[in-house]
Amino acid sequence: MADRTAASRRGLSEEVAGAGGHQIVERVPSDRQWLWRLISFAVVFGGWEIAGRIPVSPSFPTFSATIVALGEMLLDGTLAGAYAETVQPLILGMLLCSVMAVLFGVGMGLSRTVEWFSLPIFIILQAAPMAALIPLITFLYGIGLTAKVVAVMLMSAPIIVLNSYKGIRNTSPSLLDMSRSFMATRRQQIVKIILPSASGLIFAGLRLGVAAGVTGVVLAELLITPTGVGDLITYYRSVAEYPHMFASILSIIIFSSVAVTLLQRAETALFRPET
Amino acid sequence: MRNLSKLTFQFLMPAAMILAVAGEAGAQDDMTARIALGDIASVETLNLLIALEHAKERGVDIELTAFKSEDIANQAVVNGQADIGVGVPYPVIQKVDAPIRMFYRLSELRFFPVVDKKYESWEDLDGEEIAVHSRGSGTEAAANIMADKHGITYKNISYVPGSEVRALALLNDSVDATFLDIANTDFVMAKAPGEFHLLPMGDLEGTDEALFARTDWLDENQETVQILIEELLKVTRAINEDPGYVAAERERLGLLADLPEDLAAEIQPYFEQAVEAQLFPQNGGSAEGVKADFDFYTAAGQLEGSPEELKVEDFWYLEPLEKAQAAVGG
Numbered sequence: 358m359a360d361r362t363a364a365s366r367r368g369l370s371e372e373v374a375g376a377g378g379h380q381i382v383e384r385v386p387s388d389r390q391w392l393w394r395l396i397s398f399a400v401v402f403g404g405w406e407i408a409g410r411i412p413v414s415p416s417f418p419t420f421s422a423t424i425v426a427l428g429e430m431l432l433d434g435t436l437a438g439a440y441a442e443t444v445q446p447l448i449l450g451m452l453l454c455s456v457m458a459v460l461f462g463v464g465m466g467l468s469r470t471v472e473w474f475s476l477p478i479f480i481i482l483q484a485a486p487m488a489a490l491i492p493l494i495t496f497l498y499g500i501g502l503t504a505k506v507v508a509v510m511l512m513s514a515p516i517i518v519l520n521s522y523k524g525i526r527n528t529s530p531s532l533l534d535m536s537r538s539f540m541a542t543r544r545q546q547i548v549k550i551i552l553p554s555a556s557g558l559i560f561a562g563l564r565l566g567v568a569a570g571v572t573g574v575v576l577a578e579l580l581i582t583p584t585g586v587g588d589l590i591t592y593y594r595s596v597a598e599y600p601h602m603f604a605s606i607l608s609i610i611i612f613s614s615v616a617v618t619l620l621q622r623a624e625t626a627l628f629r630p631e632t
Numbered sequence: 633m634r635n636l637s638k639l640t641f642q643f644l645m646p647a648a649m650i651l652a653v654a655g656e657a658g659a660q661d662d663m664t665a666r667i668a669l670g671d672i673a674s675v676e677t678l679n680l681l682i683a684l685e686h687a688k689e690r691g692v693d694i695e696l697t698a699f700k701s702e703d704i705a706n707q708a709v710v711n712g713q714a715d716i717g718v719g720v721p722y723p724v725i726q727k728v729d730a731p732i733r734m735f736y737r738l739s740e741l742r743f744f745p746v747v748d749k750k751y752e753s754w755e756d757l758d759g760e761e762i763a764v765h766s767r768g769s770g771t772e773a774a775a776n777i778m779a780d781k782h783g784i785t786y787k788n789i790s791y792v793p794g795s796e797v798r799a800l801a802l803l804n805d806s807v808d809a810t811f812l813d814i815a816n817t818d819f820v821m822a823k824a825p826g827e828f829h830l831l832p833m834g835d836l837e838g839t840d841e842a843l844f845a846r847t848d849w850l851d852e853n854q855e856t857v858q859i860l861i862e863e864l865l866k867v868t869r870a871i872n873e874d875p876g877y878v879a880a881e882r883e884r885l886g887l888l889a890d891l892p893e894d895l896a897a898e899i900q901p902y903f904e905q906a907v908e909a910q911l912f913p914q915n916g917g918s919a920e921g922v923k924a925d926f927d928f929y930t931a932a933g934q935l936e937g938s939p940e941e942l943k944v945e946d947f948w949y950l951e952p953l954e955k956a957q958a959a960v961g962g
Contacts (some may be wrong), residue, residue: 415710416711501808
């Protein structure tokens, strides 16, 4: 703690100083972090701009043309309208999936029977190429909202379940020993030791699950019926408006990154205000 | 200085000559054509497959690749991984100035508006829902053109990609009016006899599928292009004269050998209907036909600007077709 305070005072990055003085990476003042991040973006976007200007393909737009298209789509409400459609199956799928998958993962972590019964299924689901399975969903659920919700759940459930399960199993044995020596009941062990200890991995699973869910909904919109942002990509590709098509794809990356970051912030604010 | 001249003469000149010869060789027609299909080869592509086999017999080395979608096949041609594509790449030519030109009209635009029998005419679809392939698609343009022509307004245009998916949606009562292709129209009519019928489309002309290639490839491979077009013209005329030609030629050439029997049985009726609907143009296209394309594809939103101001030569390269027409005659 003393290390961290001292480090913060010196303006050093938390990740570096937080490990009890054991330094793995070199110390970098926090103001330089931004510089390096900016340089990283500049390299990627600069490379994109150059590739578009050569051009590597007549259909590949420059970064600047893509940003102009993104601005247009933001201003005329095209993106807002598309995302209003895309988030419906995403939110529904994630709500259903988060509750069920966390419960399942926790159940697997706490009970051997549940673990033996379900672990192979989720490991297979995680390893399976989901993009290839999504068109098959239409055979069971047709082409409507249900199919898209199922696509979101199929993509995100294995990650959330397996993370929750690992979180429970990684509870420190010494903490459990301590709770036993204090005569804690099983219920107290779960509520006061196991779940708080597992919450980090459970939330990491939820964040990864949201990112996978976004992939699922976009795949469903591209492969099942073109709605929302999937429709934008399909439409702009069919009329060869490539800057708009790339802008739609870029918007998904931004949307997914913002959603994951917001979830991380919410987790910190609600469950770990001390950090 | 003298040494430098000697060096130039001894080494650089032969090198330059080799490069020049290599360049010349690269520009020569090597009698190969890498063809990119936007879908897997099926009964509906048999006319093209037969013509390609005939071209092979005349010495053209053909490499056929099926891509997942027409857009991807188009990109393969634009980027030089394939030589000839199948489709109507008007927007790619106009909007990104891709150096490609269409050179043969493979099939005509034909729409089959299959509707529930409760709709007796287009006027009955006023205030009703209609399903089309996708935004900016030919079926959407056809729906809008018919709405304008008959002074009606749809309640909603829904997008359901895939003719087979829309056929199932019709049979499941999810939609009551949509556009299908020939094969799926037959399928629906056979599955639910008496429940659906076709509305008249009137005279709507345009290219449904064309062959296209990069302009440099067209220039460098004139003989290959000539042979391909000649064989396409001959096969098209043979089919238009006798639709049974396709099944017989497929048998003779051993094409689509793994086609299941029930699908093989559809070859004859499919081509009979296609010929009846005048799907395959007898002359492989013309400048007038391209102008009809401009009207239709501008209405579809695929082309921008006034159709009268668009130039045929900016999109089509008709010279090899005219030569082939002269060679084949008729």
